[in-house]
Amino acid sequence: MTDITDQKKQAEAGFKNFHRSLCERFGYYHDELDWQRDQVSLEEHIATQLSHVNAENAALRGQVEALQRGAGQLQEQVDILRPDADRYRGVRRVANQQGYSDEQFDQQTDARIANLGAAAPNKAVQP
Template sequence: MTDTTEQKKQAEAGFKNFHRSLCERFGYYHDEIDWQRDQVSLEEHIATQFSHVNAENAALRGQVEALQRGAGQLQEQNEALIQDAERYRWLQHGHSGYIEVVEWIGPHAAGMIGEDLDALVDAAMAKAVQP
């Protein structure tokens, strides 16, 4: 047998093994006899699987983008809530100098700080009409 014939047989065996490997990897039936005739079908099968994966990836990208937008909105809301909480704590602890929260009791007002202010605000919120 000539070198060329032997090389051709080795190349064909290598390609057949490659075909078998692709079939196994992509869940496609490997026809031991007519494997060469089946090349186009294997390519179409692989392309279909990739198109499904690409569609799934596009859908997942859309979901990730929506989650990122939602996370950004939550971050903005969280920052606004933190700022509100810091304002309240500043008033609550009496650090405001000339600004204070007062409760009118009869003819006079009482300055409110700390736990007294918390109780006053909680009671007023409980009485308030909810939207």
């Protein structure tokens, strides 16, 4: 009979240590005397903490999805602009071969763009 009683005491001590460990882990007060009574309260305390974590995870998932959508939109824009960038690099390469520095090429390109902007309203008004 003593063997069974000892096993019961060992099992109870092990469970009490497990309960104490959970209390420490989840920031709940461990009552040495009424720890068995507090089990339901501890479960509720843990569930509340986990529900906050789940809500935070859901919010983070939403943010990640928004970032992924934004990255997809940026990739679409890059894909649209890539041919123009490739043409620009090709023209710049030709200009460099003809002796223009990158700075000279940029200045000349900026001037031509400005002239296009200034000339466009006049052309639209002319019959």
